[in-house]
Amino acid sequence: MFASALNRIETSASAVMTQRARAMRNAGRDVLALSMGQPDFDTPEHIKDAAKAAMDRGETGYPPLAGTEVLKRAIQEKFKRENSLDYDVDQILVSNGGKQIIFNAFAATINPGDEVIVPAPYWVSYPDIVKYTGGTPVFVETELQNGFRLTASALEAAITAKTRWLVLNSPNNPSGGCYRPEDLMSLAAVLAAHPHIRVLTDDIYEHLVFDGKFTTICQVAPELTDRVLTMNGVSKAYAMTGWRIGYAAGDVDLIKAMAKMQSQVTGGACSISQAAAAEALSGDQTLVTERRASFKARRDHVVARLNQISGLRCIMPDGAFYVFPDCRGWLGRWTAGGAVLNNDSDVAEQLLEEQEVAVVHGAAYGLSPHIRISYATDMATLDTALDRINAFAEGLS
Numbered sequence: 001m002f003a004s005a006l007n008r009i010e011t012s013a014s015a016v017m018t019q020r021a022r023a024m025r026n027a028g029r030d031v032l033a034l035s036m037g038q039p040d041f042d043t044p045e046h047i048k049d050a051a052k053a054a055m056d057r058g059e060t061g062y063p064p065l066a067g068t069e070v071l072k073r074a075i076q077e078k079f080k081r082e083n084s085l086d087y088d089v090d091q092i093l094v095s096n097g098g099k100q101i102i103f104n105a106f107a108a109t110i111n112p113g114d115e116v117i118v119p120a121p122y123w124v125s126y127p128d129i130v131k132y133t134g135g136t137p138v139f140v141e142t143e144l145q146n147g148f149r150l151t152a153s154a155l156e157a158a159i160t161a162k163t164r165w166l167v168l169n170s171p172n173n174p175s176g177g178c179y180r181p182e183d184l185m186s187l188a189a190v191l192a193a194h195p196h197i198r199v200l201t202d203d204i205y206e207h208l209v210f211d212g213k214f215t216t217i218c219q220v221a222p223e224l225t226d227r228v229l230t231m232n233g234v235s236k237a238y239a240m241t242g243w244r245i246g247y248a249a250g251d252v253d254l255i256k257a258m259a260k261m262q263s264q265v266t267g268g269a270c271s272i273s274q275a276a277a278a279e280a281l282s283g284d285q286t287l288v289t290e291r292r293a294s295f296k297a298r299r300d301h302v303v304a305r306l307n308q309i310s311g312l313r314c315i316m317p318d319g320a321f322y323v324f325p326d327c328r329g330w331l332g333r334w335t336a337g338g339a340v341l342n343n344d345s346d347v348a349e350q351l352l353e354e355q356e357v358a359v360v361h362g363a364a365y366g367l368s369p370h371i372r373i374s375y376a377t378d379m380a381t382l383d384t385a386l387d388r389i390n391a392f393a394e395g396l397s
């Protein structure tokens with residue numbers, strides 16, 4: 001017997017696909033995994049050194065529940081320097097990854113029946129965490145033509161008396177779409193008339209914006225600051241997915257409630273990782289810039305090649321390290337291996353089976369028919385994978 005709440009959630013589709021790709025590779029198949037949501041780079045050396053120094057200093061005991069003073073100060077500075085946002089240290093919480101920040105926030109605020117507006121496509125964990133806590137995710141589909149951005153009118157139409165949160169994620173996983181200041185201002189204008197709604201802004205891909213400048217909602221709508229939880233983390237910007245450090249800033253009472261939740265789940269984030277994260281945020285940022293340039297070159301290459309493949313349509317996303325091409329041109333057709341493609345799940349399945357390329361189906365992110373391709377891998381692998389995807393398209397009848 002397991003808890004009924006467990007039946008409301010699923011293991012993340014990208015994790016499932018990546019595990020399958022790994023199992024096939026172990027069985028001797030030449031699988032290329034474009035399903036992973038992590039940079040292919042290593043954590044920079046100066047960050048690793050900071051972790052080693054923390055160990056040598058004996059920082060190996062239980063850390064303060066809401067985060068070490070050093071890291072919270074580094075986060076405070078980061079918000080000021082990069083986002084022009086001013087937070088007190090007690091408005092900041094550090095958790096085991098951005099994922100735990102989101103868990104803490106929803107678990108601390110959602111009652112059964114409460115609604116959370118989640119624009120689709122979305123990162124898979126938002127709806128599952130909402131469901132786990134007894135709430136109801138309310139999905140609002142966005143459109144490729146509109147850069148996968150939620151519009152003010154679609155937001156207005158989704159709001160009810162039960163709405164507790166709006167989730168914004170820019171740059172977006174899986175679409176790479178970004179909100180421009182004017183988009184955020186028009187959403188803020190809607191939210192102004194609905195004071196019962198909080199905003200979770202997931203800014204974890206902030207440093208992977210290639211065109212234009214990153215903007216977070218509090219910058220353009222400071223009047224919403226008390227209602228916005230600004231979430232970020234070191235996983236994507238600093239290639240630190242395994243260190244498990246995420247953080248957020250917001251209203252002091254919300255942060256206290258989230259810390260209370262955290263006190264019974266983990267009791268705080270790894271002290272050594274916190275020292276490393278402080279160095280990541282405060283230290284030399286050269287590698288962030290260099291790696292961004294490398295992701296941009298990959299994006300440009302991948303999008304150009306995908307748009308040459310018959311049946312796929314891909315916009316040039318502004319950020320993150322994913323593309324989310326529309327694959328409706330392939331539906332209803334037969335693959336060279338003799339399978340019919342009824343939906344994007346079939347597409348991902350047959351790409352894996354017939355061409356040994358692992359991607360994730362759009363349905364997992366709430367928007368079909370699409371596939372998510374992560375380009376967080378080297379150019380040579382990307383080119384081989386694109387050759388195979390092209391061969392797949394050529395083989396359709």
Ligand SMILES: Cc1ncc(COP(=O)(O)O)c(C=O)c1O
Nearest residue numbers: 037097098099123173233235246
């Ligand atoms: C949009 C988004 N938010 C949050 C996270 C969580 O990252 P972490 O828990 O590693 O900080 C991810 C990871 O894939 C993500 O894609």
